[in-house]
Amino acid sequence: MVFSSSLFLFYFLPGFLLLYLLAPTRLKNAVALVASLLFYAWGGLNFLALFLASVVLNFSLIRLMDAAVDWQKRIYLTVSILLNVGMLFYFKYANFFLENLSEVKSAVGGEALHWRQVVLPIGISFFTFEKLTYSIDVYRGVNKPLRSFWDFLLYIMLFPKMIAGPIVRFQEIAGQLQDRSAFDTVDQKLAGLFRFGLGLAKKVLIANALGQEADRIFGLAPADVSAPLAWLGAVAYTFQIYFDFSGYSDMAIGLGRLMGFQFPENFNNPYISRSITEFWQRWHITLGRWMRDYLYIPLGGNRVKPARLYLNLWTVFLLSGFWHGAAWNFIAWGAYHGLFLILDRLFLLRLSRRLGVLSIVPTFLITMVGWVLFRAESLSAALTFIGRMFSAEWPRVLPDLSREFWATLGLASVCAFMAALPPVERWEMNWLTAEPMPLRRAVGLGLLTAVLLVLSASYVISGSFNPFIYFRF
Incomplete structure (x- = not known):
């Protein structure tokens, strides 16, 4: 369920x-x-x-x-x-x-x-x-x-x-x-219901729409995948996995609040990261902290010589990849991220500081290529797909995809990157942490929650495509 x-x-x-x-x-x-x-x-x-x-x-x-x-x-x-x-x-x-x-x-x-x-x-x-x-x-x-x-x-x-x-x-x-008496308030329950509705909308209105097209593209024979189609498939999956998993985390945190529990945050706008190091401070935060405190630090953490430190980083991320799935492509995904974490410490962090906000672009591209390793059915399939992404076959006409897909892709892009603007980052947290909540904000939050729940429930009733990526982990 x-x-x-x-x-x-x-x-x-x-x-x-x-x-x-x-x-x-x-x-x-x-x-x-x-x-x-x-x-x-x-x-x-x-x-x-x-x-x-x-x-x-x-x-x-x-x-x-x-x-x-x-x-x-x-x-x-x-x-x-x-x-x-x-x-x-x-x-x-x-x-x-x-x-x-x-x-x-x-x-x-x-x-x-x-x-x-x-x-x-x-x-x-x-x-x-x-x-x-x-x-x-x-x-x-x-x-x-x-x-x-x-x-x-x-x-x-x-x-x-x-x-x-x-x-x-x-x-x-x-x-x-x-x-749980400290958190058993009307404001907390309203905030929890909104958080659940927000997560449900991210899951069914964005992740599902993009996931359906990502599945179709990744399921094609390599000869049928042109370079632009491969990039669209990778982009679609990149947004699908974020809105799918962060949406589920939002729903879990919201349900916890309805019950009086305060669960830790699990995502913080990861696609605005300026380095892979920052990405892992924003993506699946509770897993990253667990790996740091119960594996990386016991191995020596930052207190060891550089060569040992790099080995520790790579070990942790190889195990992180293996934790996600028992297949070589997951191990390769962990090794891939471990490599870029090491490169960050060697020189990439200095380069990203010079680039400033522009460093979001290469970080996103590195992350997206990594998600192909994560999504593909096998390591060989992943490498073949990545090869199609970087092939020279660029037809003059863009792939013919539905208006719903393009609209959802645009919405996903705005939602994923608008937090790069300082006033926008974690706007929902600012809305939800004020207690007691002003009456006007409570009414607005209630109406917004109702809209999100009605739209999402309508999609669930009418739609048949409703996978959950992390269910198998």
């Missing part, structure tokens, strides 16, 4: 909100937990028992760790990490390694392997990171472990963030699991 589906919008969400808002304070966590279990079971019932068993084991291990002495703490932490990483490795990467091993055996004259394909549980990449952050934060003494197993289960399973983030660290939400 995804947020932009008819089932969620017209049945699950209204029913849940009615029960949650009417429930007394002491029962709100119970209502949220039952709803989260139903939400996950709808698409992942076969894995629910395994998922719950892993949560029970994690909770028990961390309680034991908290009561143990130093050397025992490390043992319990290690077991917890191995349990979580082992589950992720098996379900997400077993097929990848077996396929590659089979190909190697066949290449040297051996018999190909035969195995039953491992099915990927929904949201495993995201809730694995959250279980890890709980274990590590308790070990580091950042937070005490939760006393209630049900609160811990709610932290892991809270449905707005469970499938595709944001990746919420334990320390960011620990207090809110037991007391």
Whole structure:
């Protein structure tokens, strides 16, 4: 079940909100937990028992760790990490390694392997990171472990963030699991509803329209893809993945606000970045911070010699690419971004400072080529597509695409780049953070929310193309 589906919008969400808002304070966590279990079971019932068993084991291990002495703490932490990483490795990467091993055996004259394909549980990449952050934060003494197993289960399973983030660290939400009264206001609920409506509109009105054309172009035979058509496909996907994923994050953050939770921001206008370093400070922010604090810094961070620092950067982004998907094109995508992060430190940051605002253009182009690696079905297909982008075949007539596509592409461009103007950046945050909210602003926000919800709901009812890119991660 995804947020932009008819089932969620017209049945699950209204029913849940009615029960949650009417429930007394002491029962709100119970209502949220039952709803989260139903939400996950709808698409992942076969894995629910395994998922719950892993949560029970994690909770028990961390309680034991908290009561143990130093050397025992490390043992319990290690077991917890191995349990979580082992589950992720098996379900997400077993097929990848077996396929590659089979190909190697066949290449040297051996018999190909035969195995039953491992099915990927929904949201495993995201809730694995959250279980890890709980274990590590308790070990580091950042937070005490939760006393209630049900609160811990709610932290892991809270449905707005469970499938595709944001990746919420334990320390960011620990207090809110037991007391959300500070955020349980009418202004917060109105801001949350607007944020949900904004995210839904980004997803269904922009991402879906562009995604349909991107899928068609990437599905063509290479001989049928001219250079301008390849660039249009890359541009369409570049905007699709941003409005799709940031739209989902907006919806998750908005739903959290409706419930009294404050989730961290996950996107901050990434396509106005002036370097790849800045891009990763603005794109999938919670993943970037997780990688920095739980992987990059433990490897030595910036405290090591330059050669080791560059190796650390590349290692982190190779793993980031592999986290996104078990395929060589994702690994290549991670290596590609790691390379430009290293080049930033060597000389590109100095060059971008000289270019000023113009450095947005080369950064966007670098990012767009990288998204081809991310989107293609395989590494060879990605390289072929990139080859078509840079080929000399430029016909005199532009590809014949629909007016809806061109209009949506124009709207996406304006929305993605207008934040380069200082008064515009994070305008919605300025609107939503003022509390108490002035009456005129509250009325305007309510009307705008209603328009966004009606337009988006109309599209969901009438449209049939409604994928969600990060659902498979």
